Amino acid sequence: MVMRQRAHGGRLIDRVMSPADRERFLAEAADLPTFEVDGTMAQDLANIAHGVYSPLEGFMVRDDFLSILDHNRTVKDVPWTIPIVLDLQPEVLPDLSPGDRLAFTYQGKPMAALDIDDIYGFDADEYASTVFDTTDGSHPGVAKVRSMGDRLVGGPIMLADEMPSPFPDYTLWPIETRVLFKEKGWRTIVAFQTRNPPHLGHEYVQKAARTVTDGLYINPSIGKKKKGDFTDDVIIHTYQELIENYYLRDRAVMGLLQAEMKYGGPKEAILHAIMRKNFGCTHFIVGRDHAGVGDFYTPFAAQDIFSEFPDLGIVPLFFKSFFYCKRCGSIANEKICPHEGEDIVNFSGSKIRGRLVEGLPPGEDMMRPEVSRIILDADTPFVE
Amino acid sequence: MGKLVTLMGDEKKFTSVSIPVPLFKKVEERIRGTGFTSVSSYVTYVLREIIAEEEKQEDDDKQPFSKEDEERVKDRLRALGYID
Numbered sequence: 001m002v003m004r005q006r007a008h009g010g011r012l013i014d015r016v017m018s019p020a021d022r023e024r025f026l027a028e029a030a031d032l033p034t035f036e037v038d039g040t041m042a043q044d045l046a047n048i049a050h051g052v053y054s055p056l057e058g059f060m061v062r063d064d065f066l067s068i069l070d071h072n073r074t075v076k077d078v079p080w081t082i083p084i085v086l087d088l089q090p091e092v093l094p095d096l097s098p099g100d101r102l103a104f105t106y107q108g109k110p111m112a113a114l115d116i117d118d119i120y121g122f123d124a125d126e127y128a129s130t131v132f133d134t135t136d137g138s139h140p141g142v143a144k145v146r147s148m149g150d151r152l153v154g155g156p157i158m159l160a161d162e163m164p165s166p167f168p169d170y171t172l173w174p175i176e177t178r179v180l181f182k183e184k185g186w187r188t189i190v191a192f193q194t195r196n197p198p199h200l201g202h203e204y205v206q207k208a209a210r211t212v213t214d215g216l217y218i219n220p221s222i223g224k225k226k227k228g229d230f231t232d233d234v235i236i237h238t239y240q241e242l243i244e245n246y247y248l249r250d251r252a253v254m255g256l257l258q259a260e261m262k263y264g265g266p267k268e269a270i271l272h273a274i275m276r277k278n279f280g281c282t283h284f285i286v287g288r289d290h291a292g293v294g295d296f297y298t299p300f301a302a303q304d305i306f307s308e309f310p311d312l313g314i315v316p317l318f319f320k321s322f323f324y325c326k327r328c329g330s331i332a333n334e335k336i337c338p339h340e341g342e343d344i345v346n347f348s349g350s351k352i353r354g355r356l357v358e359g360l361p362p363g364e365d366m367m368r369p370e371v372s373r374i375i376l377d378a379d380t381p382f383v384e
Numbered sequence: 385m386g387k388l389v390t391l392m393g394d395e396k397k398f399t400s401v402s403i404p405v406p407l408f409k410k411v412e413e414r415i416r417g418t419g420f421t422s423v424s425s426y427v428t429y430v431l432r433e434i435i436a437e438e439e440k441q442e443d444d445d446k447q448p449f450s451k452e453d454e455e456r457v458k459d460r461l462r463a464l465g466y467i468d
Contacts (some may be wrong), residue, residue: 006440012449077432169464175449179457183467253466307419310429311436 005178005189005280006313009055009078012174012278015158016049017113022160025103029110032103033093040224042106042163043258044084047275049112049159050173052257054278059086061118061154069130072270072308079309080274081267082131086114087148096153106163117155124148131267132296139296140226141262165258167222167236172255177217178280180253186215190283190317191276193290194220195261196230197238197375199367201322201347203246204331209285209317216252217281218243224260226293229383230375237378238371245370255279265290265297266305270312277314286316323347324365356381403427 007013017025037045047053055078060068065083067075074080088096096102102114128135128142137143165171172180181189190213192206210216218239222232239254257275262268268291273284290302306316324345325332332339345365352362361372375381403411411423420426449457461467 010439172466175453176457176461178449179454180461180466183458183461310433313436313440 005277005282007051007054007174008274008277008313009074009076011055012178013048013051013054013057014175015057015156017158017160021158025113025158025160026110029103029105029113032101032113033096034103034105034110035088035093036105036108037111039106039163040260041086041104042111043223043260045104045112045157045159046162047259048084048157049162050175052174052259052275052278053084054174056084058114058117058156059152059154060084062120062152065120065122065152065154069126072267079270079312081270082262082264083127085152085154088151088153089149090151092149098155102153104157109161111161111163112157112159114153114157115155116153119151119153121150122152124150132264133267134296136296138294139263140293141264144262165256166232167256170236170254170256171258172279174278174280177255181215181217181280184215184250184253186213188213188283189215189217189281190285191217191219191279191281192285193257193272193276194218194235194239195225196349197235197367197371198242199347199349199352199362199371200324200331200365203242203368204322204333205285205287205319206252207247208319208322208333209283210251212317213283214251216247217276217279218252218254219257219276219279220254221257221259221261223258225383226261226263227383229261231378231380231383234375234378234381238374241370241374242368246368261291263291263293263296265292266301269302270305270309273306273312273314273316277312281314283315283317285319287319288321321346401427 048056048058060083064074065085067073068080068083072079072081096116096119098116098118100116102116103110104112104114124145125135128145132139132141135142137146190209192209194202206216206218220235220239222235236256243252243254264271269286272291276284286303286306288299289297292302303316303318306312320334322331322333325337325339325343326345327339327343328337347366352366355362356375359376361367361369361376408423411426415423415426420429458467
């Protein structure tokens, strides 16, 4: 029997217009108030429409927004930690009111419709301190909140067209991953969120998790990142190479998550788990400093938060860290290896990055040579 | 049916339910020294856990997509090389 993962909130959302509705919308769009969205917002619209954010059917209204800030739950008691909102400056669309329909455009072309239910103000510092646990403007999430327009517009959306994916062969929506997992006969699927090319520590975390599940879904986040992060192109190509050479082909697949990193640490770890649940995954890997930035969060805060959500509906798999043990002569972790000190070589992300920045491979006890080569050969391996 | 109690404004609604006093005391004892700050928070946690498990069981046989959708998706997955 194939076990089905329940969509978050109970129903996989589909807010994509039928061909007839799309035609009608494109015909009426010229007469509607319009709002031009950037690539990040266009991704969010597609994520809502295709159920990545199930049970959300649109941008959050005030009641859900406040409920999430206060309780980490929607008004219907569904776990949710980071509001998905649309912000506007009041002067941008001064005449909008609940009941109006707004057309979103992307690069000038109508993309989606929003039926406005609510327009409301919010306190940026309250938002930042609740979601990011800080109001320090050097935190990228806080900086983003402070740059938002001071009115939020909530209501359901319908998607007419989506922006082209830069990586169409790896763009899978929840209905597609669910059919894929079913076709492969996987009952249990572990998801791995990443925003970096894989080093050996990542590989062994994934393989350890895979040994207790039927399949591995590698799901890199692509989209807007901060300066110095690895580029999407490098992340995807290094994983292609790793899967090709070192994974069981019938047990590991890669698809992309097109969403902006929010660097929300523990709160974002919950959101990441929810999105993977909607893709049909039953397990989710949470490692050290998941979705963190700088030293804003303690190393395992993103693991601790899961104990607050007994009804999340996806099993978190916690790992501290893998390392190379010289005495064991193998990759190990603190649960199976008794050695310490100089016997241990940690997979330090900053050390690996430092070598790569200098144009040097990090060493085969840190990173597969195929992976290093792709990064070193790339024209722009880091976001500039 | 519990009584609706509004705390700190309209948005934050809680309701009270009755449990036997011995059970209340037992829970009080059990949560001492744990992260639970009250019997209510413990009961809420346990109920959410149980309901989520029951909903999962109920949904096991449900498909979130039609047969036609499934065939269309399979065609795309084949074209991309995800399935044979």
